[in-house]
Amino acid sequence: MESMYVCAVPVATIWTSPESVRELDEEGTANPLSMNRWIAAMTVDERFALCKEKRIQSQLLYGEPVIVESVKNGWASILAVWQKTDKDVRGYPGWVPLAQLKESQPLDNAEGVVRIDVPKCQLWHPDGSPASLVVPFNTTLPMIKKEGNWISAATPDGERLVREQDVCTASSIHHFKKQSASAAAERAIEFLDLPYFWGGMSSYGYDCSGLTYNMFKACGFFIPRDAGEQAAEGESIRLDDPAAWKRGDLLFFADEQSGNVDHVGFYYGEGQMIHATASKKGAIELCTLSETSYGNRLCAVRRYSEEAGSL
Template identity: 45%
Template sequence: MLQTESTAWVCSVPVATVWTAPEKVRPIDADGIAENPNINKWLQEMSRDDTQDLVDGNRIQTQLLYGEPVLIDEVVDGWAKIIALWQPCQKDERGYPGWVPMSQLQEVETLAELGYARVMHDKAQLWTEEFHPLTVVPFNTMLPIKGLGDFVRLQTPDGNALIMKDAVEIVATHNQSSQATGLDIAALGASFLDLPYLWAGMSSYGFDCSGFTYNLMKASGVIISRDAVDQAVEGTEIDQHDESSWHIGDLLFFAYEEGKGKLHHVGVYYGNGLMLHSPTPGKSVEIIELAGTKHEVELCAVRRFMEKEDHE
């Protein structure tokens, strides 16, 4: 099942959940692992206990977006053991590992000569070349370009497709974007206020804390690691004890035992003692004051990925 140099395996559904192992799937997850998954239905039908069990049961690892490339290590009973190539982590030097239904993957021709179109909106409609609705793809979906015009012509797992030009940003590579600032990061993040938290979430259907920060940076042309524990040693170290040195858009990291224990959370500094973050199951993306919260005493690192706080 390993691809040749001229082809690549990619995610063939708007959002594919990457599981820790096939046996971690529960009956209530059927809509999430279907050949044509219904992510909204899956999320809506889970109770609070069900969503918490995704965490406690170590069921899911991360998610893939439509067209995102993977390596396939092996296929067992309809499940592919994959590496998510665009999601760095300590678990595997090649990318993020896990299991995905083979029905949610597709082999496509390798194509990158004209760059990529990155979806800038919360969701965007893809159209067939005959202008029939094809599928809806989430924020940060990146697809190879085949032609430019009033609509951008794209290579997709479902063949050639069109997307409105104003819905996408044209970039040369998957890790390149217009030069963003810390304020851009904060403003983009605030556009997701009230989006429900989802453990391992990597899409505009739901983010976890580090999926949120990963995607804000990805949208700004900076690929950071997928998990908070890895993100906390990347970028530029900023003095965590000197709040006056923090920039809007810096990432704030938190650990148990008043910052001395296991790292467990990340958020975005929003200025004026505020943090923007995707907090925990049962809650949604929010802006909070750090003072007087557990986060104030659990802060363990501040890292900078955008050197400029504002446009000059």
């Protein structure tokens, strides 16, 4: 029987199956969780194996809702309802440790929603003492009230405070102020040098489409989770006319053997791209497209406008 849960840790990884987890991934499946310790404990090859061996699908942020379809041996088969995908119209599918989820509770006193607008955000208890949780960029929670420079939010662990300067607020997740695609590309600049992380959807590490998804989310848009599906939406822009490209357009690249879209980045203007790359640097970088191996694989340019992106 399906039921609604929320993510109860700062970042919960959505695994392909419970068997996808390796011994070295224990930190990433625990509660409490330390993304920093998990990532630091992996070599570059071990981190990239998450991709090559198709172990990870995506990630959830603290408080993000999911449908739980079933539970087996401490693992929940879930659908991430905020992550648009062709894999299931209800949300992105996969497996999450049940220990990293909590059953969703009805909330009668919410006045809207609050979204974290800084790379990392400290939470405080209502008495003003610091809570043990630091939550990542784009974490979105129900807002209870605003008092002075503090905003009270409903979290999986009860009422917590955040500083007004660290967040954006709206009447619902559908009503955050929409900003331009150019603004989305500018937000990506804030995360330069952040490690690449396959399936990454948090400010502890993004993958290529996780970066574009989250920067658009920060600008009021919900676009598809994966690069191939992002390439199927938006306005098509001519490949052979770079002068027509604008900052914030999405550049898509195809695998040379299959022809399928396997990478995406933001066009930044002046022939430059900002993207989360698994090659060489293994981080978010700003580069000149013509000086990279990606240039020859460019297969589509898409422009998202205010008509794009809804749940």
